[in-house]
Amino acid sequence: MHDASGYAGIYTTHDEPRWYEMDSLIFVSGLTETEAILGDDEKFINDTVNAAKRLQPNFIALTGSPIPMVIGTDFPALAREIELATGIMTFGFDTTGMNSYISGVGLAFAELAKRVCQEPTTKSDQLAINLLGVTPLDFSINDTVASMEKVLQDQGLKIQSNWAMGGSFADIKTASAAQVNLVVSAGGLPAAKILQKRFGIPYVIGTPYGAAFTTKIVNAIKQAAATGENQLVCPPQGNAKTVIVGESVNRLSLANAIYDATGEAATVLCPVDSAPELLTDGCISAVDEDELKPYFAEATTIIADPLYQPICPDTARFIPVPHEGFSGRVYHGSMPNLVTGFENLLMKINNETKKG
């Protein structure tokens, strides 16, 4: 991260909950005022080359922050220099620190899809999928990912690769052996589009929450495999009385899972970046307090991270669903596994509704 070091405490505390036990090679450049004013990229390049020689990573990713944006740092060019100097695949991302994690995740997975995935030698015999958009910011470290893989495996699917929690770099290299990509958060969508372009792999958008909705996803995967057509199984379910706040794919899936289980629809309010095709009347971009409040004022039930509760009106029932991408580790103790714990959430909704 080409940054003055202000970001170091953020990812070590909140963005990478595996930081303590997993030796992720994430570092900051410690950009100083003098280097920024003089446009001195040499120290960043040399330090990165030096670190790469010592650590021998599979790849190097350079990411930007506000000051490199202001001074016009050319990250793709720096990446080329570093790749030439080290012989290690290097990516340069013009991130600015001014967008949500979804945009950065999308850029990162897209590069993996472009440069790391290799031509398939053979397709998997079993119906195999890649899970795209699996990040600790979306699924935390409470076994949601393992649960998600299990419910899909239980339905006869093979997990070819998981982008990118718990899998390996080698898995991603062979991702093109899958027949279908399952996009479980918006961060996975750019990679899905590239993999479709490169290898003709269709994608399905949806996160497997709840038995009924999971069956829908599995059926859509089979259909995609058979037809080669993409499938969106989490269409918007507009209902201003119930709002769910969160990342678009994840929360649209939750809204659909609730609808399939109860017949009750909900509107998703998305405060982070999303693919334009997912934003509709039932999935609305609402980023800050002023944009969210009018929707909250209309709602009778609000399902959101607890950090939103202070701006929710007393007239609405508030059902807290912590989300790592919003509150980091603050509510780790009550972070739900919505794959295995979907029924608990339903009970909570029903109980709250009765109370109301």
Place this chain on the structure above:
Amino acid sequence: MLRNIRTDTKQISVPVSQAEFPEPFPIGLEYSAPARGHWTIAHVALSLPEAHIIYVCPQGCLRGVVLTAAELNVSQRFSTIEVGEENVLEGDMEDQVIDGVGHILEELPYTPPAVLVFTSCIHQFLGIDLNMIYSTLRQQHPGIQFTDCYMNPIMRKGNWNPDQKMRRQLFTLLKPAPLDQHSVNIVGNDFPLDRTSDLYRLLNDNHYTVREVATSRNYAEYQKMATSAVAITTRYPAEAAGKLLQTKYGQKYLHLPFSYDYAEIIANLQKLSAELGITYQPDPNAITATDQALAAAQQVIGDTPIAIDYTFSTKALGLARLLLDRGFNVTDVYVDEFDKEDQADLAALKASAPNLTLHPTIDVGMRIAPRQSSEKLLALGQKAAYFNGSPYFVNIVEGAGWYGFDGIQRMAKLMIEAYNEPKDIESVIQVKGLGWGCGCI
């Protein structure tokens, strides 16, 4: 092409005899260990009672401070204004701050007495007119005091880094008042000075009122710090705050650095006494008690290796020197840079303990360095515990509220406790802002 020779010889350990001042290790890409007990500028700002905090930063920078406030359960005292690309391109960043602060104040259910408005690196680089922003805010909201604060880590190598500047800005809100010759400020520390410490007792025994931000229960009590005739700092990063109190409020500024050196402790207390015109004689009982406390700890801990890190105390080298002198087996010190107050201790250790091993904490090699000790090791500080995988550690940051002989005695007791009672490293060291508190809560 010029070669950056500073990055040619990375290493993760060096004997103190070969350590250079002020950087014993080349600094390249930086690793951040998961020990989070040290305070950040957000913790320092939030320690000011009743003040409202507003951060104006890009989204990526806001996340950390927002969640710091949430973890401390003080989100109601904290607001943000997000700088987006459109603000940078449209050049409306002054208006954004002024209008954004106004909007936040309209929405707040109460009127805070003071608002600390933090701007960030991007405001500095785009040449934003901060004077105009703050003067406009003061005109538009005459019932509220505003001060300028800075979350600009890009200045951390500057004369005043963001930490030093934050500790200074905390006192810019004081309203000048007549000085009370029997009030003394202790400024720039995270923790309140221990009431049993030599410094506090000297002041208290001579009927001085000791004022600190950390013990101010409300904004009015904080304002009384303007009446103190003397301002004392005990840590190097607080010097800018002390100088401000001298130049702006006419307070006599004394820097009485925290020390593990008996002679320096006595000299500091003598200096204070001379300034206040009070009598001080070194207390032989305190010195004896300190010797006994260290001896008792040494008897329990014996030759067990001891590692110290810089987050434990601003005087990590001074601590190593004291413990080595008292027969402890200090083997490792974790420190990335020295400051001017380390120079004497560094020189002394080069002569007396040339094989004492220094390690960086931020070097990339520390990410993959083995984090376990082959034998029982006592760690003084969270990072020393983490890098050695030692559950036997004293969980203190920034020297707690220790000062003088009393502080050394307290430390010796905690060393015995830590030696005997293992802690869960992972859960303990990841708590952010260890011991944070605000008098208004």
